[in-house]
Amino acid sequence: MLLADASVSSLGNTLAILLGIACLLPLCGFLIEIFAGYWSDRLSKTPALMAVGCIGGGFACSLLALILWGNATCWTALKADEHGAAHHSVRDDSAETQLALADEELHADEHSSAGADDHHAFHPEVEHHVASEEGHDDHAAEGLVPAHAVFSGTIYRLAKFGNLDITVDYYIDSLTLVMFVMVTFIATCIHIFAIGYMSEELTHEYVDHAVHMSDGHHLHRPGRFYRFFAYMSLFCFSMLGLVYSGSIFLVFVFWELVGICSYLLIGFYVERKSANVAANKAFIMNRVGDFGFLIGLMILWTSFGTFRFAEEIDDHGQAHAGLFHMVRGDKGLMRVSSETGDVVMWGEHEETLLDENDQPRTIPYYLLVIAGLGIFAGCVGKSAQFPLQTWLPDAMEGPTPVSALVHSATMVAAGVYLAGRFFPMFTTDVLLVIAYTGCITLFVAATIAIVATDIKRVLAYSTISQLGYMMLAIGVGGWGAGLFHLITHAFFKSLMFLASGSVIFGCHHEQEMPKMGGLWRKMPITALTMLVGVIAIAGLAIPVTIMGARIAFSGYHSKDAIVATALAFTEANSMHFLLFLTPLVTAGITAFYMFRLWFYTFAGDPRDKHVYDHAHETPKVMTIPLLVLSLFAAGCAIGGEEGVLYRLLSNSEPVGVAAGRMSGAGGISLPSHEAIHLVHAQAGTWALIVAVLGAFLAYVFYGARWVNPTEVGQSFPRLYRFLVEKWQFDALYDAMFVRPVRIIAGWFVVFDRVVLDGFLHAAASSVVHISKWDRRFDESIIDGFVNLMASVTFGIGRSFKKVQTGMLRQYITFIALGVLALFVLMLSFFPN
């Protein structure tokens, strides 16, 4: 047991240090790059190499951390499923009375998890308790760490305001590890790619053809190579810090850092008005979401008194439950008081948490809903969900590597990550909102993507759509499916963005697909890797199973999981059938527009001779990351839900998800793993059929060009225009917010000019008049008095001047007369 404690705490410390280094390396890189880069000449590639080194070092640390973690858990995470069926079956009845029994059984046959099925911070005492009771401590004696253990702790206390502790915490579980490895790996690839893509900035005299000066010339400015990489490093630091942090407050801090980094990078070409506007738009849209986030934070603190995810051990060795534990307890159950409807909080040892008056601490149910919605509002802003999705396509104004980073590993991933991380705090009502938000988003974005012609914009809309899938998955209880899709999507979307960047670079910054075509002859590597990405996102697969798994690229597995979860959910709650139909249909649309993109760009005959003639394959520094990423995009999810990646992730799954026990009030039941498993094959088949249909349609329209898409578009002009105008969202927001604000601002201008300015002017002029009077008073009375005194003194002195004759004898006479006068005076006053 002691051995187990020691190994657990030392493993936790090691992981915290390793991931901390991985997180801080980019920050150091940023500091060095931004200052050294500013002072050095602008022709050096050193900043880029340093940035790559930093993020690569981060990747090495993360990978090392993952391997250490795996070794410590004997990789039980990967072979855990042989008894999965057992506890699925037990958990399925989900009756509270049988929970204890269920847990006993679970311990009896679950060798991997000697330390109870708590998702919260791993606590040696708990393990001790369980192990001695059950007598199954053989793994514990070997020093085995349960795979779903959470390592958490406090690094540094920033401030303490009353009960509010602002601390730098970490929270490490398998999700954190996987996110670290994914983010650092993808960021490394993107950094390397960016060395090639941004090489045009390696000059003292960069000519920006998109900016026209007033004298008719293009803008000339110094290259900003170093700055780009410094921002990228900062971006990576922010994202890693967000994943690393163990309290919602610290998450918020890094959340904002991610926001400002995206602002800097989207607006990298600051001289372009469009880039400026896009950066502002992204930032302001995020502010809207962050407003909700702040409200959520306030509610959480006032109700729970802590920001920590995991439990905290205070200075007296007393353990205080974290947020998740308070709400969900050990069994993942939310207890709603039948009398008041409030949610009763769990204490550290499965008791009811009491306040100072020994009353159970509770939080009103509606407050928990609002808090969850507030946090989710932040996620909506960050992950570009409906209705805050419009900033993401505009963010394409940034350089393509930035788009790749924003769309895969960092910015938008942050929202989904937080929604996943915060899953235990969401009630079913909130989850339903999340699900419908994702559902609307994925459909809207996918339909817009059909008609978009800018290659990067198509990808941007596909990102929004895929993020909608993830949100939908989380909303319908498919926690693992959502985050699974997050990881796979990160790989293939970064691949596709880099490929599109390669196309843009090869075509000399031509982004319009109608001017491309047939490019696979000019840039075969790019075309091939892009095809991998397209197949992955479209979710194509060969409909045979080998060794129990379909042969398919990553996107198939993750999307399959989502659709299956949605189907299971719909079966349990039939009134929400749209939550299954929409993603299914959209799977087809996804396949359609992705293949449309590929065919448009690479297949067929060239549409624009000029572009085609000058196109060329990009240098190796750009194609090698593409190849590496394509490998991962194809294979990272191999095995599907029995595969490595999903297993790793599912160890962090909030307890109770697997059994569908998350169901709280509201009459909505979430599907259990078992239920999902039952419909998996069915859903997978449907999704595959739809996807193949979509791909085939795309071939019909754009590959073989049997049907002219323009004619189709013209036959539905209204619909076409509606889609081209992005469902009129920008116009809607313009009418709803921008114009009213302008009108009100106009009123304020008038008010300012007439009332405030008038008042100020009146005040000013009255002050001037008063001053004039005051001046007169000063000059006549005060100065007059002073002058009078002076002149009187002067006159007296002048009159006495006559007496001073300078005649010695006269003075003596005066003295004598004075003595006489004194004598006479004395006599007259004192006669005796």
Next chain:
Amino acid sequence: MNGGQVLFGIFALLTCGGAVAVALTQNVVRMAFWLIVSLGSASGLFFLLNADFVGATQLLIYVGGTVVLLIFGVMLTTSGPLLKIPSSPGELIQSAVVGVLFISMFFFTVWSVDWEHVANTARVHDSTTDTVALQNDTTGRPIGMAFLGVRPDRDLGAAEGQPLSTGYFLPFEIVSMHLLVVLIGAAYLARAKRQITTAESRSEVV
């Protein structure tokens, strides 16, 4: 009318007459002469008042020293023989008026004060001893002792336990220093200016 009264009358007349003559004479040398007469007879009055040391000093320093100094001054500052710098009659009248007023003031005062009363009320110690000392002895020795800080004229025969009277040792020293400084200063004043004037005249010549 005893001998003392006669002597007093003679010395008083000489003193006053000399002084009036000084005031009336226009010639500086004569003024100096009459001054000698006046001061000399004043020393006679001092002798009459039993102040033999003061009278001797008066003769030595005033008549022998100061007046000689004044005569030197006359000689050094007179550009011609028998020089007169006459005053105007108006000034003389003015001076006379002032003088008459003054003397009437003094006469009034002297006559109106009851000097016996003053002498009796101001008595601060037993006057029998010092009156004996003043009348029967010369004053040179007690004055010298007083300058050295010892007052036998007062403390001899004084009651037991009475505090000793103060002497004039410190003022004596101060006056000594004062005299030295004055002599140096006078010598300097008389010398330095002359040098400067010669320098100025030279520069004017050049």
Next chain:
Amino acid sequence: MEGVDLKLFLLVGAVLFVCGVICMTSKRNGIGVLIGVELVLNAANLNFVAFSRYTPLGLDGQIMALFVIVLAAAEAAVALAIALNFYNNHLTIDVDRADELRG
């Protein structure tokens, strides 16, 4: 000394004093002014000595007179030096010529 009153000495002193004042106010010659000063000082001396004889002042009066004599001598020396300087500057001893301090 019988028969001679204190008042008589004081009157003699008064005459001396007034003659000194008249000298100072009427003489244009600087040396004459000095002589007037000497007369005034001597009048004071006479009074001091008379008081030492007729009042309990005692020897203190005579000592004061001695101090006055000494200071008068010093004053005479300095005044003579001033007179010499005056003469050097104005080539005369007429004090009316020294009106540089006129207002």
